[in-house]
Amino acid sequence: MDAIEFYVTGDAQRAKATVVDALQARKFRLTWSGEWDALAERGSKTKNMLFGAFAQYFKVDVFVRSAPDGTGVIRITKSSKGWMGGAAGLIRTNRNFDALAADLQATFQAAGVLVNVQQF
Secondary structure (H helix, E strand, C coil): CCCCEEECCHHHHHHHHHHHHHHHHHCCCEEEEEECCEEEEECCCCHHHHHHHHCEEEEEEEEECCCCCCCCCEEECCCCHHHHHHHHHHHHHHHHHHHHHHHHHHHHCCCCCEEEECCC
16 A cells, blocks of 8 residues: 545644644654645665665655535655665565554544545
8 A cells, every 4th residue: 555545533733733633643744835735754865775675765755635514634645665774674664664554543543533544
């Protein structure tokens, strides 16, 4: 899976606050390119280049929108593939993305805001 969409109760502003809190709690740094689009990064790109899979760098794109029915839509897309860390880095990046997706789903469910999930 390279992307996942979470449909949550509330409008896009509430969905944005929800995903910001969830990602920052997982030590991601968010850089917003607009009001609704961000790059979330964890780890060091330089260390990953120097030490490969031993120093993971992981990034995802975050898009927040409103669905026609008024729910908030949070789309998380895998931006880094992990190739700098070789085959081990690729596997680790895929596992990290799958774990992040499952963790966010559990967090949104526990908060009682999750309406639906779609994977791509």
